[in-house]
Amino acid sequence: MSADARTDAKPSGRSSIRDPDNNRRALIAATLDTIAEIGITDTTVSKIIQRAGLSRGMIHLHFGGKNQLLAAAAKSFAEEYFTEMDKLVQQAGNDPESIVMAVVRADLGDVLMNERSTRIWHAFRGAANTNGSIALFSSTRDKRLRTTIHTAFKTIAKDYGDEDDSILARDATFGLLALLEGMWVDYLSNANEFSRDVATSIIRRFIKGLFPHHF
């Protein structure tokens, strides 16, 4: 065995002391954790670098400033959400009914909806009005997700031969997303009293009201 431990220290390895990408990620993670813990108002450069265990100048070095770090954190947070959502939805069946309920269960599940994420979500939403760079990544759910739900509801709506097929599907999409948003607010307000099962069954009940032969 001529291979020694140092040989595999390729550029792509993690053994190096220096690791800009890792530090970049650490700063974003520290930012999100700080926001979740003490709120975006009290999230300062000092608190972030202290939590990340990095030096003061690194925020300016890697992001150019605090605001750009916040924007990057918002983007990263949104990407995490949609990546996880995609994963969970793809595990569902192919029939529209399963897809819709997979979205509901994913959005209300503890992976996506928890104290940390609801706090971060609302912190960014509150800040999005004035900070345009944050607003881009916190628009009401993702376009892709909206399309997924809309497509599923359009398929279902065809089973109800009424003339307002498309309006029904649009209303169901709009309403479902609003319901999910409202559940997040409710969870944020009192996480201890909130029941995921109750929330899920309520949403199912509302959807079933629109599509009595399904759900």
Add this chain to the structure above:
Amino acid sequence: MSADARTDAKPSGRSSIRDPDNNRRALIAATLDTIAEIGITDTTVSKIIQRAGLSRGMIHLHFGGKNQLLAAAAKSFAEEYFTEMDKLVQQAGNDPESIVMAVVRADLGDVLMNERSTRIWHAFRGAANTNGSIALFSSTRDKRLRTTIHTAFKTIAKDYGDEDDSILARDATFGLLALLEGMWVDYLSNANEFSRDVATSIIRRFIKGLFPHHF
């Protein structure tokens, strides 16, 4: 007539230059306006007193500090909302159906739901996690409003002789409030595309799904 013009300058009069109560209200109004305009993060003591046209020390004089002023502003904002809501609901008929729809129309009407109020609402909600004194006044809608809706739905639910009367009413209450919350988020995200009529008809459709013989 021994009464001269000065006699009626009672403590409750408004003729005086000094008017502590008015200044107190002015500070709260300036705080809310500032939050709506530039966000709670950038809302500073200097910005508030500048907008109110008052002197620097007045915040400490009347409220004891910035945080207490914010709490008072949150309380005032919530009270405004519920006062207006009460007014609009009382103008409605006495049948449960009218009451529910009155709540919906009030919550989605331009008096209660507008850019200013949705921004303030979400700013406070985002800050409520860390600031307990704010949290008290921004709990998911008011208890009284919740009771009003719940009572109406219980009456309606009795017409559907199923055994899950109370669960149905509970679900309808929970779901309606979540829907309304979600609509506020949607309005905040893109106020220009938002349609109050569409939102109202969607909510009515969802409720009608639960109570097909009504709405």
Add this chain to the structure above:
DNA sequence: ATACTTAATGGACGATCGTCCATTTCAAAT
């Protein structure tokens, strides 16, 4: 070995934060 590029450091900087209080102003009571 040496030169060169990039990553990382942490202190200095002016600006601004919220708080506080000595002082002044006003209005009612005497």
Add this chain to the structure above:
DNA sequence: ATTTGAAATGGACGATCGTCCATTAAGTAT
């Protein structure tokens, strides 16, 4: 008129904010 007490003022204060950069350390190429 004079006294008394509350309302209002605005500058001073230390603390902290975010930014920036001269310097050091680490990794790569010659």
